[in-house]
Amino acid sequence: MRRSATLAIALAASLLTTAPALSAQNVGGLGGAEKFKQLGPDLPTANGIRTASGAPGRDYWQQRVDYDIDATLDDATQRITGRELITYHNNSPDTLRFLWVQLDQNLFTPNSIGNLTRNGAVRAGARASSVISLNAGQSADSSEYYGGYRLTAVTTATGAKLAYTVNGTMMRVELGAPLPPKATRQLRIGWSYKVLPTTTAIAQGNPRSGQEFFPRDGNYVYTIAQWFPRLAVYGDDAGWQHKQFMGGGEFTLPFGNYTVRLTVPSDHIVAATGTLQNPLAVLSATQRARLARAKASDSILHIVSPAEAKAAESGKPTGTKTWTFAAQNVRDFAFASSRKFIWDARGVNINGTRVIAQSYFPNEAEPLWGQYSTRSVAHALETYSKTTIPYPYPQATSVHWNGAGMEYPMICFNPRRPNADGSYDDATKYGLISVVIHEVGHNFFPMIVNSDERQWTWMDEGLNSFTQYLSERVWDTTYPSRRGPARNVVDYMRLDKTLQEPIMTNSESVQNLGNNAYLKAATALNILRETVMGPELFDAAFKEYARRWAFKHPIPADFFRTMEDVSAVDLDWFWRGWFYGVDNVDVALDTVMEFRLDGAAGNASATEQDRVAKFMAGLPATDKAALSGKRYLYEVDFKNIGGLVMPLVVEFEYDDGTREMVRIPAEIWRVNASVVTKAFTTSKKVTAITLDPAEETADTDLANNTWPRRNDQSRFQRFKGQIKP
Template sequence: MKCQVQRRMLFTLSFIFSVTLSFAQNYNTSKFKQLDEELPTPNVYRTGSGAPGHEYWQQRADYSIKAELDESIHRLNGSEKITYTNNSPDELTYLWVQLDQNMRATDSDTYKISQNQLRDKATVDQMEGIDGYPEYDGGHKIQLVKDANGKDLTYTVNKTMMRVDLPKPLKTGESYTFQIDWYYNINDRNLMGGRGGYEYFPEDDNTIYTITQWFPRMAVYDDVNGWQHKQFLGRGEFALPFGDYEVEITVPSDHIVASTGELKNPETVLTEKQQELFKQSKTASKPVVIVSQKEVEKKEKTKAKDKKTWVYHAENVRDFAWGSSRKFIWDAMGVEIDGKTVMAMSYYPKEGNPLWGQYSTEVVVHTLEVYSKFTIPYPYPVAISVEASNGMEYPMICFNYGRPNADGTYSDRIKYGMISVIIHEVGHNFFPMIVNSDERQWTWMDEGLNTFVQFLAEREWDENYPSRRGFPENIVPYMKGDKNNIMPIMTNSESIKQFGNNAYGKPATALNILRETVMGRELFDYAFKEYSTRWAFKHPKPADFFRTMEDASAVDLDWFWRGWFYTTDHVDITIENVEMFEIDSKNPQVELAKLKQERDGVRPNITQVKNKEENLPRKIDTKSGLKDFYNSYDPLDVTADAKEGYESYKKSVGKEEMQYIADRRFFYQVDFKNEGGLVMPIIVELEYEDGSKELKRIPAEIWKMDDVVVSKVFITEKPVKQFVLDPHRETADVDTENNYFPRKPQMSRFEIYKRDSAARGAGRGSNPMQKAKKKNN
């Protein structure tokens, strides 16, 4: 028949419908088993609703730091005073301080545990990197550790952690101030990699410094882990307490400093013209250039020998970073967020123009607006994007990449790559700089959540934005890959395989599916904003996120967290079979006519075909007396008895049932199978023979009683031509060929390419803009 589905049988309309439930699965292995056993028990610090408890507490660390940059030998010298406040109910006999630069020390475990393989060829730099660049003397060099009165304190350095022993226990509510003097040799970031360091420009003999993880920083002490002092190996990022910062940064006088916080002495480090331009930028409708490319090119040729000190103040931040260079062009523009003016600013070398001058600050503004809508209003006074051929985030400042070709042209890949990294790194102000998750333990809580909101911001930038992560189909190649090379999202940061897919792509996609398919935008957006509000300037854990999303939406999501975050299952739901039913009307003139039509439409078998070709004679046709009543009898003929039976049936069922039969509905039983193991809502499109379509959405709970095979009956008023699963590609189903019934062949494409190499975020080869420019010239 036209609909190409199997007609199985007629059924008789009755007053009672029988429903059989399958209890094939054990609750202990059920996809819908609640997460109570996996999540920590609620307490006075963290509630079952996912909110901070009435006795929630967190520590505080305030800093006063003086740092001086020695450009001649790429060294940073520093002295800091830390005031640590114990808000916990515990007495502390020692404090743990993070020495992240020790990751680059010659005896670093980072180099020791890195796997190495020899190829056919290698550079000298690559070979030296195996042993941690022995010519580079890395790591924090601790000069002294003293109390507020100048008395030496006992301390022990254990790789990237330093324990400071207290003269007496630090009781609840007490504060303790101590001093650390130190220096370290700044790493060549292009050679050694890393989040911070310096980049040297041989063309003009100048340097850009991005100073990160630069001072000894307090570790987190909380109600879940006690001290979070897992060693810093390079991948698992940072867990830090909040506090206020007073920072004095001494650099060559012709440098421009971009920094966390607000500049407190503009009159001593900026010219009068620069101060006036900065003032104008606060109310400008487009970025105002405060330090121009012309000024920068002049400074690049004459290096100042004297120095200036920039003073910055930052309140309620968990970290502090800065950049310094005479190469920095600087532009700024104010943006109103929740009734307050935030200064969106960009710092970049001439190598970043014209791309950076056109886009960077505008993208910062856009990011603040979108993230503030979906989380909380941006609370800080500034947000800075620095071009540093990098990608890393800190409170109020981030370092990004994206340089055009030398002729000023760029590909769309470079353009959108730059915009995406700026959105992503500025977005990190919200996750984890404000909603302050433990990055050393759970990368997905900052990278995954941030990548999700980045996706929302990209969609609001341009409808045709080529988003890399967020769309469900983009995660399919990872989800259907070799399970030996895939780990659950709920894996410690240092143990993750396929880091980008696991910590960024998969959680971002999961949240997008939650928003669009499982919960709906209204419920999701409210719950996500509630989580952001509850845990702003606090230390949330995974359970706090999971519980808040359910608490604020009244949606049981344990099955979703379990499948997407605790397993490596993938989505592959198939339409196994479709069977068509129709009501037996009992009307012999209708039903027997249908049966005759079906019988007459049956194609002959091969034996019948061959006999007809041979014109095979039959005995009953050649000899009289062999035919009887049954040779002329047709059981599908309408008889008087059949008509009489139909009249009796009409009297027995009543008018309502007869009207239901007369309305002529179509009944389809569709059998679905879960091949991938990850249960999801069933989204099925019915394409009718007249060309119209209808979408049916079935919640994931249909799999509760059997998470392998389920059946669903669809009653339609028109015949169905085809059934299609997940027509909008919203569930990350890894095999779309089995989403059609009848099956529909799928087309795939591939291309041949030649691999090239270039620095991260740099233009490669020619691009359409360059070709057009040459043609016009």
């Protein structure tokens, strides 16, 4: 932990507490009490379910939902037809008379809230989605909606019809007989829907899944998610989470066990959540042997080679195969299917257990994917397992597609492909590595530490982007990370406050989701680790949060309380400033006065010198002895221009060329959050003082961070040109 102070600094602190303050500016409070006010009254009241320590309580409960699903993918019509048996376990203390089911594909119907509220003026250069959104929901012949579910059955397990009401992307199913606590109920749902092209899904604001057609060979790559009716969360903190799906706020789901049978064209290769149950029926003997070798190997091996995938592109068989997968204790299920897939894999040792890291991608993604995708999957599993909890699932999969990065349990969909000739630049290379690390990392946040993405995007994206940054630094200490380094958030925090929202803002209401929920949240956590708490305290608390809430449903208060509970660091000022506010960091070195303690003249006036001389004369003998050999006293005024209180990281440069770093906790602002004065005693003459010399606090104006003032280009401007987009 980097908070050590020199004896000189400690003595200066003693000097200030044993006598009247040297500066009148330290008297009174200009917002300090408000900045350091405890969050307790603003957080949910602790109880037996969620404790004041941030841990689950003795009465903690959560629902469980198990699925048994049969689905068929029609390659000719790009349609999925399915039926599911849902087993709902009511672990709550409440009697339930109905269940809420998520119908996410209904976002693509013309009258969905997401469609109707998409906005933008053509004259202002709006995206095409704002113009086509009302029409894109219909197929060419207008006989049916292009997107959205067609429900074919909602019944009991025995086939009796159940009443239901569809409200946009949510469906309320009446249970008939009440479902008491600790009881179980089964229901069946049948459905079908058209799989949209990924480009259409993106245009309508939901780049979560879809299909891509390859004109060169006439084949599709299907990346299928949010594809079956899924039970919403019923929890202790908010009851039913049934906010409409509008494309931005993603989802939250209960944990359960899945058995899924997927019927696809007979030559398709399928990747999915869970473990393949019938390899004898769907894989050749050669593929099974290759897969076994890959799991045992630390090298990447092909299960389906590029040449084999290329050969499969020319076939169009009429038969089908059914792939069966099972997954335990997951909150969702996704899959991908295509005859174009190359498949490679390797094993990863996670605490003595061999886990499979694997990738599925077409030849169009080579050679980039073969070189970096599975390698990045393995790297993410290894690094996240050290910073959070050991990865608990048997495999992790990266699938290539033409959308944005998207995550599901044990499987994620990732973009980036090389040029047509196979070439690629560093931006594409690092773009792939980063997106794979990020999406695989989502297995931890929120697929295992199961936060509510409909409400709090930062709890998964921010925590994951921060952990991704730690992982990238292990990959390469000079890795061109986009999110994490404090200097990268400065431009966003400089924006007018009307263009920002607090991190603690609902997902659908954030103007700039990437900067707010990803960048600012990740940067805040990095600053918390490196500058406020120190890695030792932070890492222990962060890992404990992951351990406490693995396979459970945390809320923000659980994270805030756990970080303080494990570290004994009061962080309420930090959460209040970084997560609940929109102030920025701009602390200036306002005034520096030099005093000579040996009687010689400094740069202060005679009156000021006399004041210090009288102060020194009045010190107890023990303090005078402790100051023996100290020739200089520097009285430094720090002015908080941006409003966000932060620790002071101060570097002194001496006349002999040496440097010394001093770290002062943020609590220095607790009485006066506008201006504070600090006295430092030294044995050597100070020639320069720099505030935040390593740019670790996200200070938005480095030009006022030096004494004497430097007129050359600010360090931020020099670094800005080096930052990769």
